[in-house]
Amino acid sequence: MKTTLTFLGTSTSVGIPVIGCDCASCSSDDPKNDRMRSSVHIQTATHSILVDSGPDLRQQALRHNLRKVDAVLYTHCHLDHTAGFDELRAFCWRRDSPLPLYSSLSCLDELSRVYAWAFSPENIYKGYIKPAVHPVAAPFMLGETKVTPLPVQHGSVETIGFRFDQAGQPSIGYIPDAKSIPETTLDLLDGLDHFIIDALRPSPHPTHLSLPEAIEIAQAVGAKQTWLTHISHETDYLLEESKLPPNIRFAHDTLTLS
């Protein structure tokens, strides 16, 4: 079975359309301008992997008939990547063992502060989330897939992306939130088939890559194909895409790579 990656959401923290906004992106009829908060689902031969549990997780799971999750990987502890934590209950009901959560120690600590009841030894209630915490600072295996954490800079919160490698399958790098990428992480991005990178909007932002910054990084990484994500309503994606080389494209919700 081929490994696939599906974009469950491709927007920045407020989604597109933005509540109460009449701008061109927010009032567009183009379904690609309908973006839920950034998250991806990766299906390997053995594992159903969710990256982040954003506020739209229930809608995303229903849209894609996602019934089973074997591991949740968190990039960082901002609400647009975590606020759907409670929706993970539906995946826990159908498991015999706790649900493995992989992230930086600081992100897992913050999750256990906010959702304290789930992480408490007194969490014995049927129906609650039962997490199994896995702090990661080095590559780890999910079945035959090697997962490599990718440390990046994203304001003051510790943030990682993830690289997925399996022999005979496309290699994928996913970095939805970053302002800059350290050299040591750039070194981990060699030889990718698909590189997915934050490209918030055309103009600079203090904690996210702008479109020109993302393009510069994409060209340095040199993946076969780059997909831009974590998009703001300030981006006219059709106009901007017309200026890009064909191996750099905007991702959109429901897009599946394999």
Next chain:
Amino acid sequence: MKTTLTFLGTSTSVGIPVIGCDCASCSSDDPKNDRMRSSVHIQTATHSILVDSGPDLRQQALRHNLRKVDAVLYTHCHLDHTAGFDELRAFCWRRDSPLPLYSSLSCLDELSRVYAWAFSPENIYKGYIKPAVHPVAAPFMLGETKVTPLPVQHGSVETIGFRFDQAGQPSIGYIPDAKSIPETTLDLLDGLDHFIIDALRPSPHPTHLSLPEAIEIAQAVGAKQTWLTHISHETDYLLEESKLPPNIRFAHDTLTLS
């Protein structure tokens, strides 16, 4: 202008359909079986009032073109009523003053623990939620509308409903989550036009009113019309409704009362 109440959501904590469920309610084509998490919006001549900020708030606001909120009233601090807190940003951008939040002191304390940055004196960032906290234990006014907190029992978490009264307007009582209603609160429910009450499912539940329990309370309250909410997928609402007197009905998402 007539006061209106719109049901933004009418489901229990997991929504209907439930992720991965094939039961009759979850696979139904009846749009009334498509229920987001319980929340209501009340529009008076002067105030746009949101009761709870559940996980579906962005979808609910987009569906109803809700652009302005003057006050958020919280019934209690469970995630199906609070997880959309971060979506309130969109309403804060369009205000000159902090957004008033009304609830029990314990609920506001828990919100300030979980969303600590918003409540911090160091919250000076453009775009963040700026809350103005109003603990309530007695009736208060929003314009010409008197709002009365309604203490109820709902497991271990302090929980309230709200009654809305204005001369010449329908009087409304809203209690989305309760296992029982104390006599002192029943005394506050006299003479209602609309009574909205938790009726989770036909069978008993440790922290919610069952359908038979809700009907018994509705008959004791004697409102002109009772609307059942916080519905579980275990309820065949059409079958159950056929057994009810005409002044007790199931609410559904998008229903507006006036």
